[in-house]
Amino acid sequence: MSPVAGVIAPLLPESRKSGAKAPSVPGAVFNVSTSIIGAGIMSIPATLKVLGVIPAFVMIVVIARLAEISVEFLMRYTHAGDTTTYAGVMRESFGKVGSVLVQICVMITNLGCLIIYLIIIGDVLSGNQPEGSVHLGVLQQWFGIHWWNSRALVLLFTLVFILLPLVMFKRVESLRFSSAISVFLAVVFVGISSVLAIMALFEGKTNTPRLLPELDNKASFFDLFTAVPVIVTAFTFHFNVHPIGFEMQKPSDMISAARISMVLCAAIYFTIGVFGYLLFGDSIMADILINFDRNSGSAIxxxxxxxxxxxxxxxxxxxxxxxxxxxxxxxxxFLFPNKTVLAKDNTRFMCITLGLLAFSYMAAIAIPNIWYFFQFMGSTSAVSLGFIFPGAIALRDTRGISTARDRILASAMIVLAVVTSTIAISTNIYSLFT
Structure with missing residues (x-):
């Protein structure tokens, strides 16, 4: 869930002219997998609590497969047309309205991710108190509960002294070293989480995973649909398909990379989900990092x-x-299409940068629960970018290249996306008034 590769898209033609070697499929697999695995991994274990192990596994496989098909649609129609971007292929199929819709969805998804990241950082450092239960943050466990390690102040300090200096860079290349470190830290998280679960398993301290969901009434049945958008968001990386795909020599290479990445990420998500459930059972939170505040039986x-x-x-x-x-x-x-390059306008650059940081901070304080954001994005912008738009492009078929199988898959993709999203949104609205 890291839509960043598109930023360097303008550099691709230049690198090709210089005779640079095209990336290999394994290299693209790494880029795609990095784009997919982001904050989504935090909420996957909670979907197992809602759905049960078997339905969650089925949903992860189905959504991964649909995401792979949608990538195939995007690459095929982009290479058949005269554009190299997601917004461009939508413009060729649906005019300016199509390209604007893609831009809006990318902005909603990216902004939602920034807010989710701040919520998770706040959970780790200052804890959370969902539904009356108290989960302490690292700072509170180390130093006790004080005014200076409250959620609002800790996030404000993080924003001003850590994030603000980083977001002031005007070239994405300046962040390459921090990006490499971030990938290593994600691997550390997955590795240690797995080790903790295996240790607990040998010590007999694990919880038995629920294979099927518990359905007490009609409301609980519809609650199952609220988990689907979370998985959809976890597999949404389509804003990076074109920048990664157009570095490669053939469209089939990108499709192969996407297929391998889907299998890899589905395996990682399901593994983390099962290990998380083994560790915490039904007490697992929407952000699994909150659960790691528990006291362990040893210093290690x-x-x-x-x-x-x-x-x-x-x-x-x-x-x-x-x-x-x-x-x-x-x-x-989107806002200033006819203005000069943003990096050359310091006033505009500062206003947009500070405005985004301020809005993200206020939203993270107001709604300290990533489950709601995953549901919202998965039911709106993420499902549109991942399934509805690619399916609509295949059905529109402005290039006359869709087969009967393509039209059937595209129709099924759109219907499933619309139905599940509508039920999820309706269930959330209903729960607000009951």
Missing amino acids: GSLLNDVVRLSYALHLMLVFPLLNFSLRANMDE
Whole structure:
């Protein structure tokens, strides 16, 4: 969930002219997988609590497969046309309205990700109190509860002294070292989480995963649909398809890379989901990092718990400026299409940058729960970018290249996306008034 590669798209033609070697499929697999695995991994374990292990596994496989098909649609129609961007292929199919819709959805998705990242950072450092239960942050466990380590002040300090200097860079290349560190920290999180679950399994301290959901009434049945948008968001990377795909020599290479990445990421998501459920059972939170505040039976266990949380919080801090970079570029292009390049206008650059940071901060304080944001994005912008728009492009078929199988898959993709999103949105609205 890191829509950043699009920022360097203008550099691609230049690199090709210089005779640079085209990236290999394994290299593209790494880029695609990095784009997919972001904050989404935090909420996947909670979907197992809602759906049960078997339905969650089925949904992860189905959504991964649909995401792969949608990538195939995008690459095929883009190479058949005269554009190299997602917005461009939508413009060729649906005119300016199509390209504007893509820009809006990318901005909503990116901004939602920034807010989610701040919420998770706040959970790690200052804890959370969902539904009356108290989960302490690392700072509160180390120093006790004080005014200076409250959620609002800690996030404000992080924003001003860590994130603001990073987002002030005007070239994305300046962030390449922090990006490399962030990938390493994500690997640390996955590795230590798996080790903790295996240790608990051998010690007999694990919880038995629920294979099927518990359905007490009609409302609980419809609640199952609220987990689907979370998985959809976790597999949404389509804003990076074109920048990655057009570095490669053949469209089939990108499709192969996407297929391998889907299998890899689905395996990682399901593994983390099962290990998370083994560790925390039904007490698992929408942000699994909150659960790592528990007291361990050993000093090593407590240290590992803190390392897990801090490594991923730092990972998100380093990814944050990359998402902000691409969001800022999209927003500037949307609001000021005829202005000079953003990097050359310091006033406009500062206003957009500070405005995005301020809005993200206020939203993260007002709604400290990532489940709601994943549901919102998965039911609106993410499902549109991942499934509805690619399916609509195949059905529109302005190039006359869709087969009967393509039209059937595209129709099924759109119907499933619209139905599940509508039910999820309706269920959330209904729960607000009951």
